[in-house]
Amino acid sequence: MAIALLDINDCNLQLWHGEHHVQSPGYALWEDGEYRFGTAARAAARLRPRDVATRYWAQLGTRPLQPALGPARHSADLVHAHLLALHREAGEPEEVVLAVPGSMEREQLALLLGIIEQCPFRAVGLANRSVALAQPAARGRPLYHLEFQLHQALLTRLEDTAGERRLGRVQPLAGCGLLQLQERLVEIIAAAFIRQTRFDPRRQAASEQSLYDALPAALAELRREGEARLEVAGYSARLAAAALAEAGERLFKSVADAVGHEPVHLLADPLTALLPGAETSLSGLHILEGEHLRHTLPAFEAQVIRRDAPLVLVNALPLSGDHSEAAPPAVEPEKPPARSAVSTEPPVAPAGPVPTHLLQGFRARTLRATGTDLGAGWELYRADGAWLLRGPDSQPATVNGQPYTEGRHIHCGDTLAVAGALAGVVIEVGD
Secondary structure (H helix, E strand, O other): OOOEEEEOOOOOEEEEEOOEEEEEOOOEEEEOOEEEEOHHHHOOOOOOHHHEEOOOOOOOOOOEOOOOOOOOOEHHHHHHHHHHHHHHHOOOOOEEEEEEOOOOOHHHHHHHHHHHOOOOOEEEEEEEHHHHHOOOOOOOOOEEEEEEOOOEEEEEEEEEEOOEEEEEEEEEEEOOOHHHHHHHHHHHHHHHHHHHHOOOOOOOHHHHHHHHHHHHHHHHHHHHHOEEEEEEOOEEEEEEHHHHHHHHHHHHHHHHHHHOOOOOEEEEOHHHHHOOOHHHHOOOEEEOOOOHHHHHHHHHHHHHEOOOOOOOOEOEEEOOOOOOOOOOOOOOOOOOOOOOOOOOOOOOOOOOOOOOEEEEOOEEEEOOOOOEEEEOOEEEEEEOOEEEEEOOOOOOEEEOOEEOOOOOOOOOOOEEEEOOEEEEEEEOOOO
């Protein structure tokens, strides 16, 4: 019997069970006499705002809902209904391990476990998600985890003591939640539409919803290309990543004030990579893979799972760099292996478009086979038909937010960063 894993983050709750992987943001919609959750509810947030709730996970409790939403008496009823929907979509697992954020208070956690007792599955493990996501990770610098929630961001410090990585200070960053960041981004984008087309996509609910729906893809394109064209209701506007960077200024300042001026390792959930300016403004940033928790937490079953005793929230896990072979370290290990100029295995020429330029903002630099400088001693070079990276062990390089490993081929669309600073996006320029 496979044990399921539920990652409770209201930006995107995730439940893994065997071959099932269910993703469901913390939106609830009351429609046609029933509740709908996740992406279907999110798609109605601007069209029917009075019929959509987004605070029920953050404000888990038994106070009457204000405003009311269907027959639910309080947020606990919505959480119960959302859990049932996740359970059905994931193939009805019998046992579930929970990964919970550090913002969940003791009373909320007790209420959550009470709700689960009324569900057709059993909670057999309970762990802090930041502690689990920080396994394995580099040592030697202060280690933090940055997570977005719908209505706030959360900055968690991890402490290494007595062979364990444990939960340290948990600091909410008010006004820096995903919804607030989206509002700032949409405000800037709407201003660009008005300047370029005289059309305001926020004027009507349908066009505003279309803008919100298109935002993730537009941000991904901005991250790859440095600019993007966004179309809403037949109107299109050109956007530049630099123009949107101001949307994250409050977050960037809040994180900088919290961590101080010392070098740090800052682990962050994948959503962070879509925020313009994050890779250049957040020092020591390393983006975690979307599946990182699924790969990491099962390795600690002995510490987390409790079938024959009351559940205890696990806020510390043994320190080790090799708990999960399937998941690479989230940041460079303390003593990374030396990277030679030529891989020990002959690289195979990549399929698809062949990189020709490095896009830096609006400037495309021609790639030199002998070596194109990326900064901090790193170069992009060509060997045996493939593009590779080489550089000093003292300065980490990342590809698409993940640490570069020796012999990894660089392809069109890859985003390169060195020592936490964006180096550019690899592209092909045709005739």
